[in-house]
Amino acid sequence: MRILLVEDEPVLAQQIKSVLLTEGYAVDIASDGIEGEKLGLSQPYDTVVLDMGLPGRDGMLVLKNWRGAGMRAPVLILSARDGWTDRVDGLDAGADDYLTKPFQMPELCARLRAMIRRKSEQANPLFERDDVVFDSRTNQVMVAGHGVSLTAQEMAVLSYLFHNAGRLVSRTELSQHIYQHDGERESNTIAVFINRLRKKLGDGLIDTVRGRGYVIKSPE
Amino acid sequence: MTSLRGRAVIGGILWAAVTITLGFAGLQSFIDQGAEQRFDELLLARLSQVATAVENVAETPEAIQTAVGDPVFTRPMSGLYWQVEDEFGQVFRSESLGQQSLPRPQMLASEIVTDSYPGPLRDPVRGMSRTLTLADGSIWHVQVATSMRSLQQEQAQLREIMLTAFTFVVVIGVVGALLQVTVALRPIEKLRRDVQQRWTSEGGLDHGKYPEEVAPLVYDIDTLLTRNREIVQQSRKQAADLGHAIKTPAAIMRNELDALARQGQPVGDAIAALDRLDAQLKRAFGRMRAQTGIAALPAVTDMDRSFGRMVRAFTDMAAQRGLTVTASYPPGQRLRMDPTDLEEVLGNLLDNALKWAGGAIRLSAVAGSDDVTITVEDDGPGIPPDQIARAMSSGQRLDNAKPGTGLGLSITADLLQAYGSALTLDRSADMGGLRARFRLPSVPVQG
Numbered sequence: 001m002r003i004l005l006v007e008d009e010p011v012l013a014q015q016i017k018s019v020l021l022t023e024g025y026a027v028d029i030a031s032d033g034i035e036g037e038k039l040g041l042s043q044p045y046d047t048v049v050l051d052m053g054l055p056g057r058d059g060m061l062v063l064k065n066w067r068g069a070g071m072r073a074p075v076l077i078l079s080a081r082d083g084w085t086d087r088v089d090g091l092d093a094g095a096d097d098y099l100t101k102p103f104q105m106p107e108l109c110a111r112l113r114a115m116i117r118r119k120s121e122q123a124n125p126l127f128e129r130d131d132v133v134f135d136s137r138t139n140q141v142m143v144a145g146h147g148v149s150l151t152a153q154e155m156a157v158l159s160y161l162f163h164n165a166g167r168l169v170s171r172t173e174l175s176q177h178i179y180q181h182d183g184e185r186e187s188n189t190i191a192v193f194i195n196r197l198r199k200k201l202g203d204g205l206i207d208t209v210r211g212r213g214y215v216i217k218s219p220e
Numbered sequence: 221m222t223s224l225r226g227r228a229v230i231g232g233i234l235w236a237a238v239t240i241t242l243g244f245a246g247l248q249s250f251i252d253q254g255a256e257q258r259f260d261e262l263l264l265a266r267l268s269q270v271a272t273a274v275e276n277v278a279e280t281p282e283a284i285q286t287a288v289g290d291p292v293f294t295r296p297m298s299g300l301y302w303q304v305e306d307e308f309g310q311v312f313r314s315e316s317l318g319q320q321s322l323p324r325p326q327m328l329a330s331e332i333v334t335d336s337y338p339g340p341l342r343d344p345v346r347g348m349s350r351t352l353t354l355a356d357g358s359i360w361h362v363q364v365a366t367s368m369r370s371l372q373q374e375q376a377q378l379r380e381i382m383l384t385a386f387t388f389v390v391v392i393g394v395v396g397a398l399l400q401v402t403v404a405l406r407p408i409e410k411l412r413r414d415v416q417q418r419w420t421s422e423g424g425l426d427h428g429k430y431p432e433e434v435a436p437l438v439y440d441i442d443t444l445l446t447r448n449r450e451i452v453q454q455s456r457k458q459a460a461d462l463g464h465a466i467k468t469p470a471a472i473m474r475n476e477l478d479a480l481a482r483q484g485q486p487v488g489d490a491i492a493a494l495d496r497l498d499a500q501l502k503r504a505f506g507r508m509r510a511q512t513g514i515a516a517l518p519a520v521t522d523m524d525r526s527f528g529r530m531v532r533a534f535t536d537m538a539a540q541r542g543l544t545v546t547a548s549y550p551p552g553q554r555l556r557m558d559p560t561d562l563e564e565v566l567g568n569l570l571d572n573a574l575k576w577a578g579g580a581i582r583l584s585a586v587a588g589s590d591d592v593t594i595t596v597e598d599d600g601p602g603i604p605p606d607q608i609a610r611a612m613s614s615g616q617r618l619d620n621a622k623p624g625t626g627l628g629l630s631i632t633a634d635l636l637q638a639y640g641s642a643l644t645l646d647r648s649a650d651m652g653g654l655r656a657r658f659r660l661p662s663v664p665v666q667g
Contacts, residue, residue, distance in 0.1 A: 009468050015475040053464055080467035081460070082502075084567025085560040088533045102471040102498055105478055118540070 001046040001116060001159055002026040002177045006036030006062065007078070008054050016049065019105050020112075024139050024155040026180040033057025040066050044176050045073045046160075047115050049108070052079035052090070060093055067094035074115040078103065113137060120163040127162040129216065132201050134162055141201070148200050153178060157193045161206060166218030168209055224408065225401050232397035236390065244386055251378050259371045260334060263348045266364040267332070270302045271352050274360050281312050292316070297341055299367030307359045322365050325349055336368070344368045407434045411441070418445055452512045459508045466501060470494065499627065506631035509564070510638040520663050521562045523553040523585065523592070530566045531583060534574065543577050545570075549585035553592055554663040557639055562660075565635055568628040569596040569656045576600030576653060593659045600653035608645045629656075 003025045007013040010031065017027045028043065030036035033054040040048060040062070052059035063075060074096040079086065082100035090098050096118070097111050113136055117125060127134040131144040139155055141148045150158065156178035161169060171190045194206060194214060207215050222230070273287035284304060285294065292300045293314040302314045303322045313321060320340040325347070327333045332350045339345030349363035407430050414425050424446065427438035474494055480487045531547045538545045555562060566583070573581040577598035585594045603611050612633045633643040641658050648655035 009472070012468055012472050012475070015472060015479075019475075080464040082463070082467075082505075083560055083564055084530070084571075085563045087567065088529045088563060091533045091536065092529060101467040102474050102494075105475055114540070 001156065001163070002028070002044070002180065003112070004028050004030065004036070004039055004043065004045045004048045004073075006030045006033070006040075006049065006054065006059065007051045008032060009051075016105075016108070019109065021152070023109055024152055024159055025112075026156065026178055028181040031055075033059060033062045037062045037065055039181065040071055040073070041069055043181060044173070046119070046163075046177055047112055048073050048075045049078050049112070050075050050095070052077060052081050052086070060089065063090070063093045063095060074119050076108075076111055076115060078108070110137070116163060120165075122163060122165075127165070129205055129219065130202075132205050134158060136162070143201055150197075150200065153189075154193050154197055154200075157190070158197055158201075161214060161216045165216045168213050168215045170213035174214070225405055228401040228404070229397060232401070233394060236393045236397070240386055240390060240393075244382065247382060248379060251382070252375055255371060255374055255378070259346065259366070259368075260348075263334070263346060263364060263366055264332070266300070266302070266366065267348045267350060267362065270304065270364055271350065271362050274304055274352060274362055275354060278354055278356070278358060278360070281306065281310070284312055285315060288314070299339075299343075299345075299369065301340070301345075301365045303363050303365075305361040322347060322363055324361065324363065327351070339365060339367055341367075344372075346371075407431050411438060414438075415441060415445070418442075455508070455512055459505055459512075463501070463505055470498060470501075502627050503631070506627060506634060509561070510631070510634040519556060519558045521555045521557050521559040523549060523555050524551055526559055526562050526566065527583070527585070530563060530570060534570045534581070534583075538574060538577075538581060541574065543574065543579055543581060545581045545583065547583040549583070549594075550587045550592075552665070553585070553587055554665060555592060556661040556663050561635055561639070565632050565658070566594075566596070568632045572596075572628050572656075573598035573600070573654065576602075578653070580651065582651065587662065588659075591659050591661050593657060595655060595657045597648040597651045597655045598653040599648070599651040602647050602652065602654045603645060605646070611645060612643065632656075 001024070003020055005013055005016055005020070005027055007016065007029065008031050013029045013031065017029060020027045028039060028045075030039050033056040035056070036050070036054065036059075037057060039045075050059050050063060054062070059077065059079070063077070066075070075094065076097045076099060077087075077090040077095045078099050078101065079090070080101045081087075087098040087100075096115050099108060099111060113125065117123065117136065125136045127136065133142040134140075136159060139159070141150055141155075141158070157174060160174060160177050174190050194208070197206060205216060207217065209215065269290070270284075270288055273284050273289075274281075277283040277287045281304065284302075288302065290300075292298050293302060293316050295316055296318050298316045300314075301317045301322060303317065303324075304312045305324070311321065317340060323337055325333045325335050327349060330351075332348060334346065334348050336344060336346050345365045345367050347363055347365035349361065352360040352362050354360065411425075411430065411434065418425060425438050425442040427435045427442065430438045474491070477487045477491050477494065481491065527547060527549055531545060535545045557565075570581065570583065573596055577600045580599050582597045583595070584597075585592050611629050613630055629643070629645070636643050636658050639660065641660055644657045646655050646657075647653070
């Protein structure tokens with residue numbers, strides 16, 4: 001899952017990024033409204049964290065421009081503007097959630113997970129296929145009742161495929177959603193992650209459609 | 221201090237009383253003098269009448285009575301008398317005098333003397349005397365007298381007529397004064413209405429539409445209102461800027477502390493202090509908002525718009541938690557409250573309902589003749605009656621299991637209080653959870 005974080009306060013942005021990285025997300029930071037708007041329109045983000053009081057272009061205008069241009073990624077507004085009028089203005093402009101500063105980091109993470117689940121129409125944060133259980137709240141994976149340790153990239157691939165269960169996901173799409181903008185992007189490595197996941201979780205979970213991509217089947 | 225109208229009316233009445241009294245006294249004296257003059261002229265004619273009779277019948281004074289002729293002199297005590305005295309002191313009298321006589325005044329030969337004295341019936345009479353020298357050289361003293369009762373009656377009658385007329389004038393004067401005051405004070409009334417309306421609309425006061433005496437005051441009031449609005453907006457903006465400036469560093473500190481806590485560092489006290497700081501700030505900003513709320517102009521909310529926005533937002537939020545929001549409110553209402561303040565109140569109440577509701581939240585409004593009662597209810601556990609006061613006091617969280625600062629209800633109560641309203645918390649009759657109610661004055665739709 002790849003997240004765009006539009007926040008002009010560099011320390012806060014780094015704090016949020018480091019927490020989101022440990023949660024298995026790929027994170028791009030934009031430090032002003034103009035850059036944020038450009039990234040949001042050019043990259044396929046799974047979700048966006050958007051500050052309101054931004055230099056260059058106000059967050060509200062950025063959001064309106066995104067929605068006007070058909071950008072559909074769920075957006076969480078993270079703002080010091082805590083009045084209900086501001087919150088409703090933000091929601092009316094197309095935001096999916098609104099969190100006010102100061103905030104608790106676990107709450108931000110929970111809300112992002114919920115937004116991503118809603119977008120993928122997965123009501124349950126617990127994904128189960130046969131004997132594999134993936135808890136998107138804690139990023140824990142169990143196979144037949146036993147905990148399995150995954151690397152951050154393996155987790156990102158698994159999470160993206162579970163959230164898009166039933167849909168064929170190409171290698172390019174996968175790499176776009178698990179790597180951040182500035183990171184190295186090598187679609188061959190995707191095959192490596194898939195192989196490692198199969199070794200750890202069994203062959204039956206992820207199907208390969210030769211030359212096109214991967215799919216985790218929908219629950220029965 | 222009495223009202224302008226009172227001052228103008230009392231002043232007008234006092235002034236009218238003085239002028240009417242003076243006018244009444246002057247007119248009465250003029251009329252009395254006229255009546256007396258006419259009385260004296262009549263008396264003089266009587267004197268001439270008697271003098272002529274004396275001239276005609278001087279040789280036989282006994283015949284004067286017949287010569288005077290007027291029967292009123294023969295009726296006893298008729299109030300009209302004559303008395304003639306020859307140079308030898310012999311006195312002849314009208315029959316009306318009976319056995320009584322008229323007092324003879326001290327006088328010179330050439331003059332006609334007028335005087336007053338008690339008459340035969342002890343009633344006041346006015347007498348006129350003269351000395352008559354006939355062609356034969358005989359000297360006669362002639363005098364007539366008339367009772368003044370008729371004069372007094374005439375004067376009394378005139379006074380009565382005048383009094384009636386002046387009473388009429390007074391009534392017309394007072395009514396006129398009241399009308400005049402009303403007309404003269406109309407610009408002040410208009411100013412009061414305009415200032416009232418100025419609270420509920422963007423437009424300024426047009427001092428050009430007022431009389432020149434009031435226009436400078438209108439201009440000053442308009443300037444004052446505008447400055448007040450600017451100050452309020454500035455202080456709100458400053459509060460928002462300050463909030464922004466503090467909240468982001470506070471968020472950074474919280475994240476650092478949380479990270480340290482995850483590493484097992486003993487930062488519990490620091491986190492607790494930061495919690496207090498956050499709560500204190502939230503409370504302070506809530507207070508600031510409440511204190512500037514009532515002065516924030518223009519303070520009118522289109523209920524359809526604000527309710528629509530809040531219902532839309534909360535329906536989505538509720539749906540994410542499997543809750544439903546229903547709303548019923550009369551259309552076309554305008555409320556006497558700043559829109560952001562009303563949305564803050566509704567947001568806090570709906571947010572609280574969202575936290576506690578079991579399945580349903582209801583927002584409703586009922587319009588009275590000049591106000592609207594707004595109610596937010598839920599089907600959650602509600603608040604026991606003995607804890608309601610605590611729920612509305614600052615920072616009192618009744619249940620730490622739910623997220624929040626516990627400030628929502630107290631900020632809401634403060635905000636409503638600043639608008640002269642009040643938040644009432646009790647149990648919803650049909651939903652069983654908390655029922656929060658408040659009332660706001662409605663603003664009539666301007667034509």
